[in-house]
Every structure is written in C-alpha cells, then in structure tokens.
Amino acid sequence: MSVDLATVKRVAKLARIAVTEEEAARMEGELNTILGFVEQLNEVDVDGVEPMTSVTPMDMKKRVDAVTDGDKSGDIVANAPATEDNFFLVPKVVE
Amino acid sequence: MTDLTSFTIAEAREKLRAKEITATELTDAYLAAIDAANAELNAYVAVTADKARAMAKVSDERLGKGEGGALEGIPLGVKDLYATEGVHTQACSHVLDGFEPRYESTVTANLWADGAVMLGKLNMDEFAMGSSNETSYYGPVKNPWRANGSNKDLVPGGSSGGSATAVSAHLCAAATASDTGGSIRQPAAFTGTVGIKPTYGRCSRFGMVAFASSLDQAGPIARDVRDAAILLKSMASVDDKDTTCVDAPVPDYEAAVGQSVKGMKIGIPAEYRMDGMPEEIEALWQQGIAWLKDAGAEIVDIHLPHTKYALPAYYIVAPAEASSNLARYDGVRYGLRVPGKDIADMYEKTRAEGFGDEIKRRVMIGTYVLSAGYYDAYYLRAQKVRTLIKRDFEIAFDAGVDAILTPATPSAAFGIADQDLHADPVKMYLNDIFTVTVNMAGLPGIAVPAGLDHQGLPLGLQLIGKPFDEDTLFRAGYAIEQAAGRFTPEKWW
Numbered sequence: 001m002s003v004d005l006a007t008v009k010r011v012a013k014l015a016r017i018a019v020t021e022e023e024a025a026r027m028e029g030e031l032n033t034i035l036g037f038v039e040q041l042n043e044v045d046v047d048g049v050e051p052m053t054s055v056t057p058m059d060m061k062k063r064v065d066a067v068t069d070g071d072k073s074g075d076i077v078a079n080a081p082a083t084e085d086n087f088f089l090v091p092k093v094v095e
Numbered sequence: 096m097t098d099l100t101s102f103t104i105a106e107a108r109e110k111l112r113a114k115e116i117t118a119t120e121l122t123d124a125y126l127a128a129i130d131a132a133n134a135e136l137n138a139y140v141a142v143t144a145d146k147a148r149a150m151a152k153v154s155d156e157r158l159g160k161g162e163g164g165a166l167e168g169i170p171l172g173v174k175d176l177y178a179t180e181g182v183h184t185q186a187c188s189h190v191l192d193g194f195e196p197r198y199e200s201t202v203t204a205n206l207w208a209d210g211a212v213m214l215g216k217l218n219m220d221e222f223a224m225g226s227s228n229e230t231s232y233y234g235p236v237k238n239p240w241r242a243n244g245s246n247k248d249l250v251p252g253g254s255s256g257g258s259a260t261a262v263s264a265h266l267c268a269a270a271t272a273s274d275t276g277g278s279i280r281q282p283a284a285f286t287g288t289v290g291i292k293p294t295y296g297r298c299s300r301f302g303m304v305a306f307a308s309s310l311d312q313a314g315p316i317a318r319d320v321r322d323a324a325i326l327l328k329s330m331a332s333v334d335d336k337d338t339t340c341v342d343a344p345v346p347d348y349e350a351a352v353g354q355s356v357k358g359m360k361i362g363i364p365a366e367y368r369m370d371g372m373p374e375e376i377e378a379l380w381q382q383g384i385a386w387l388k389d390a391g392a393e394i395v396d397i398h399l400p401h402t403k404y405a406l407p408a409y410y411i412v413a414p415a416e417a418s419s420n421l422a423r424y425d426g427v428r429y430g431l432r433v434p435g436k437d438i439a440d441m442y443e444k445t446r447a448e449g450f451g452d453e454i455k456r457r458v459m460i461g462t463y464v465l466s467a468g469y470y471d472a473y474y475l476r477a478q479k480v481r482t483l484i485k486r487d488f489e490i491a492f493d494a495g496v497d498a499i500l501t502p503a504t505p506s507a508a509f510g511i512a513d514q515d516l517h518a519d520p521v522k523m524y525l526n527d528i529f530t531v532t533v534n535m536a537g538l539p540g541i542a543v544p545a546g547l548d549h550q551g552l553p554l555g556l557q558l559i560g561k562p563f564d565e566d567t568l569f570r571a572g573y574a575i576e577q578a579a580g581r582f583t584p585e586k587w588w
Contacts, residue, residue, distance in 0.1 A: 001472070003463065015418065015462040016425070017455055018443035027459060030520055034460055037521045038407040038473070044480050051478035052485065055309060055537030056296045056562060061338045075197035081432035088427050091438045 001039075002032045099124035100265040104169050104322040107268060111158055111168045118154035118168025122147050122212050125170045129214065129266050135588040138261040140175055140233045141183035142215035150212040157210060166329055167210030172267035174258050175216040176223060177203050177313075178302035182213075186304040187231040188221045190449025191430040200302025201334045202271060202313045209329045214267050218257030221451045222421065223278055223306045226526040228256025229511065230453040238286060238508050239264040239584040242550035246587070249508040249552070252282030252526075258316045259286040263584060269317040269326050273303060275310045276409055277504075277530030280542035283316050284503035284555030287544045287582030289323045289572065290316045292530075294563045295537035296341040298327075299334035307416035308339075310409075310534040319581060320543060320573045324348035327565065343563065351566040356574045357391030359567070362496035366402035367529060369505065375548050376502045383500055383545055383556040386578035387571065397496060399487040404480050405532040410524060411464050411477035412535075417454075418461025424449060456520060485536040492561050498571050501529050503542040503555035533559050541568040545579045553582050 255272035259282035283290025315326035426432035426445030435441035464473035
C-alpha cells in the first residue's frame with residue numbers, strides 16, 4: 001500500500017499538524033519508503049495467531065476505587081501557556 | 096592527585112564511605128568537568144549545579160553519620176525525558192518549551208532516596224525517536240570517541256546519546272537512559288559503555304515522557320557491568336503509579352556480578368547473521384562466543400525465525416503508540432503555543448512548529464496505520480507478528496537456553512550529518528536491527544563493550560535474557576567484560 005499527496009494531507013489533518021505543499025510532497029516520499037519497508041510483514045503467516053496485548057505475563061494491577069490524590073489545580077495549570085483562575089485558556093470554540 | 100571523575104560508582108562508594116573523599120569534592124569535580132567539556136560535546140541540556148551542591152552537602156552529612164544510602168553522594172546525569180521536579184524536562188523537544196514538572200518520576204525519586212546527586216539533564220533524540228541523537232532540538236551530541244588519526248565528529252548513537260557521551264567522557268558517574276527499540280544498548284555500544292534495558296515492567300514508567308508505552312523501559316548506562324547492576328538496583332522498584340510495573344521485589348543485582356558462568360547455556364541465533372554484515376562484527380561475535388566458552392559456558396545454536404520481521408513490526412507498533420501518546424502536545428496544558436485563528440489552527444500550528452521532522456514522520460505513520468480501514472492490515476498484523484517474535488524466544492528458553500549472545504549493532508559509530516543515512520529514514524532505522532527484537536518481546540538485554548574496530552572505535556556485544564532474569568545478564572556480561580577489558584576514549588575535548 002502507498003499513500004498519495006491527498007492522503008498525506010488528510011493524515012496531517014487527522015494528526016493536527018499543519019503542513020505546507022512542499023512538506024506534504026516530501027512526506028509522501030518518506031512515508032512511502034517506510035510503508036514499503038513494513039510491507040514485508042505480509043509474508044508472515046499469522047493465521048490463528050493472537051495479537052499481543054501484554055508483553056509480560058502479568059495481570060494488570062488494580063487499585064481501590066477511592067480518591068487518593070487531588071487538590072492540585074495550581075500544580076496542574078502551572079505549566080500552561082495561558083490560564084485564568086486555575087482554568088486552561090483556549091481560543092473561543094463556541095460562537 | 097587522582098582525577099575524582101575517574102572513579103567508578105563502586106570505587107567512589109568505597110572512598111566516600113571511608114571518608115577519603117567527600118560528596119562535595121566529587122560533585123565539584125564533575126561540575127568542573129562538565130563546564131570544561133559541554134560546549135564541545137553537548138551532552139547536557141541543563142546543568143543543575145546549585146541543586147547538585149546542595150544534594151552533595153546533605154550526602155556528606157549523612158555519610159558523616161554513617162547513614163549513607165546505596166548511592167550516597169554519587170553524581171548522576173538524568174536523561175531529559177525523566178520528570179524532575181522544578182527542573183528542565185522536555186525530552187529535548189521544542190514543543191515542551193519551558194516545561195518544569197511539579198512532580199518527580201519514580202525512577203529518579205528512587206535514586207535521590209538512595210542518596211544520589213543530580214548533575215543535570217542529558218541530551219537525547221527528540222522524544223527518544225532516533226538512533227544518532229541528531230533529532231534533538233538542542234543539537235547533536237558528539238561521541239567522545241574518534242577514529243584513529245581522525246578529528247571527524249561521530250554520533251554517540253541514540254536516543255540516549257547524551258547519557259552515553261556523559262558516561263564515556265566522565266561527565267557523570269553513570270546516567271539514567273531509556274530504551275524503546277535500542278536507545279540504551281546502541282549508544283552504549285557506540286561509546287564503549289555498558290547499558291542494560293531491563294525486562295518490561297521492572298522499572299516504573301511513571302514520570303517518563305511516553306514514546307511507545309508497550310515498549311518503553313528505563314535503564315542505566317554505566318562504565319562497567321558492576322556499576323550498571325548497582326544503578327539498576329536503585330532505579331527498579333514496585334510502583335502503584337504504573338499498572339505495568341511488576342509486583343516483585345528487586346534482586347541484589349550486584350551479587351550476580353562475578354558469579355561463574357560455568358554450565359550456563361548460551362544460545363547463538365543463526366538469524367542474527369545478516370546479509371552484508373561487516374566481517375569485524377562477525378569476528379567480534381565469534382570472539383564473544385570463545386570468551387564465554389572459555390569461562391565454562393555451553394554454546395548452542397538456536398533459531399529465532401521471525402527476527403527479520405521485528406524491525407518492520409516495530410515501525411508500525413511504535414509510531415502507532417507514539418501518535419496517541421503525542422496527541423497531548425496541543426499548546427493547551429504545557430509547553431509551546433503558537434496562536435491560530437481558531438483552536439484547530441492553534442493545535443496545528445503549535446504541533447507543526449513544536450515537533451521536529453522525525454516526530455512528524457512517526458506521528459503521521461502512526462496516524463495512518465491506525466486510521467479507519469487500515470487498522471487490521473497494519474497494527475493488528477504487527478501485533479500478531481509480535482506474538483510470533485516472542486514465541487521464538489520462549490521456544491529457545493524452554494529448550495534450556497539461559498541467555499542469547501548477539502552483536503549489539505551492525506556497525507561502529509558513524510559520522511554526524513551522514514548524508515547516506517539522512518537520505519533514507521529506513522537506513523537509520525536499521526541501526527536497531529539487533530536490539531529491537533528484545534523490546535518487541537519485553538525481554539531484558541545488556542550491551543557490553545567487547546572490542547575496537549579497525550578504526551579504533553568501540554563495538555559491543557548484546558546478551559538477551561529471560562523475563563526478569565537480569566541476574567544472568569550481569570553474570571555473563573561480567574564474564575565478557577573480564578575477557579575484553581574496559582574501553583576509555585582518549586581525551587581531545
């Protein structure tokens with residue numbers, strides 16, 4: 001499988017990365033090189049093989065359903081580019 | 096007077112406990128070494144001199160009272176992807192500009208609890224994506240090693256390039272690193288240092304900037320096998336903050352160092368003999384086999400038939416996980432924000448400016464393979480192939496193999512800005528051909544320096560172990576180290 005320029009632009013949109021025409025054209029080549037490389041996986045017979053979901057043989061740990069942390073709104077917004085009263089500020093999303 | 100930076104952790108530990116040196120003297124010696132070298136080598140992206148001196152002072156007080164921890168007063172470097180409270184933590188990306196977390200990663204918290212001193216944050220490939228440390232927003236790191244009679248700058252490998260260079264050039268006693276596809280073992284091999292990626296789940300991932308969560312694992316880069324064992328003991332822990340972190344006590348890895356390898360069964364996988372592999376890599380491998388045989392190990396030929404599919408499967412799984420992990424960098428919660436005409440425009444501009452080319456490439460691949468209609472063909476198939484890769488190892492271990500010996504990398508360190516490698520992203524990816532299988536199977540792997548190539552550059556061997564059997568790797572790794580000796584670059588910086 002390979003991607004064309006329109007697909008590259010669509011994927012960039014999905015990934016929320018702005019790309020110029022020039023970048024999209026360059027990416028088309030690079031992505032096709034990588035997709036060409038992974039193509040060899042089609043040679044492998046995977047019939048009846050379970051996909052890996054956990055690499056180590058262990059059950060996922062569970063914790064008690066209780067509040068164990070919190071009251072840290074100041075810490076949480078401390079690194080945000082724009083905040084007000086412990087809220088994140090973003091450009092207007094509702095007209 | 097002996098240069099204090101020449102001591103291994105084990106040596107410095109003895110001298111500190113015997114009060115022959117102080118933590119403050121040791122820390123000052125490292126800070127002076129960093130000051131003299133960093134403009135040239137670019138290993139550190141942030142030096143925390145005041146913090147280091149304050150930590151050393153506390154260590155001296157504890158040592159004075161005979162209350163020192165396992166790493167009391169030992170100065171360490173920390174890869175920039177570990178969250179360190181109030182200190183530069185950007186995974187060497189522009190998108191995390193100015194980020195100083197309000198919390199500490201579990202791994203670094205464990206080190207400080209054991210008395211270690213933080214010298215600063217180490218350079219790395221952006222978000223740990225790279226094999227040469229050239230994707231860092233802070234510029235490439237130089238390898239302290241150069242070819243005989245050459246002054247050409249070489250890469251230290253990646254992504255833990257700053258860690259490897261800092262350890263090799265004695266700009267820290269040892270360093271934390273991380274490994275998703277070979278990011279500890281390949282730079283260790285390129286710089287004549289020892290690097291171990293423990294079993295997935297042995298170290299907590301809490302507070303590590305995530306790249307590919309099912310593959311990422313913390314580990315140390317150190318000057319020798321014993322130091323690597325000492326550091327891993329402190330880094331590893333049980334941690335409720337990471338659900339994939341194993342609930343099993345951490346063994347005393349140092350106790351394994353020096354134990355005999357007599358009767359140990361070492362597997363040699365035929366599939367690691369790649370087409371076009373340089374003759375000296377093959378010769379190094381044969382030398383490693385001979386050393387282990389001489390030390391009393393039994394050598395057996397094994398087969399890992401799905402080896403060649405590990406790298407292509409990795410380049411689906413890792414970008415897929417990266418594309419979801421990196422979705423959080425949107426200009427809202429931390430780091431860089433580039434204004435836009437609306438919120439979507441702001442996201443797109445922030446990510447376009449904040450991510451380097453390699454990150455964009457991988458996020459795009461990941462987004463594509465996970466997008467509607469392609470999931471089964473790519474991601475699901477890759478995860479099935481991953482099951483087969485893991486099964487290959489299980490069959491070998493079930494047949495009685497204790498560890499597997501392979502080369503660590505297909506070549507020695509290459510030049511910075513190598514045109515051939517930059518023209519084709521896949522060529523750079525091939526650097527991880529021997530290491531990536533280990534991440535795909537979640538196994539532990541150690542890279543130990545084993546010799547120099549024809550240009551005088553270090554080469555390493557890799558040992559792969561059973562899940563949570565790091566002990567065996569330290570035993571066998573030490574046997575190789577005893578036979579090969581240690582390798583230190585000649586100072587030119």
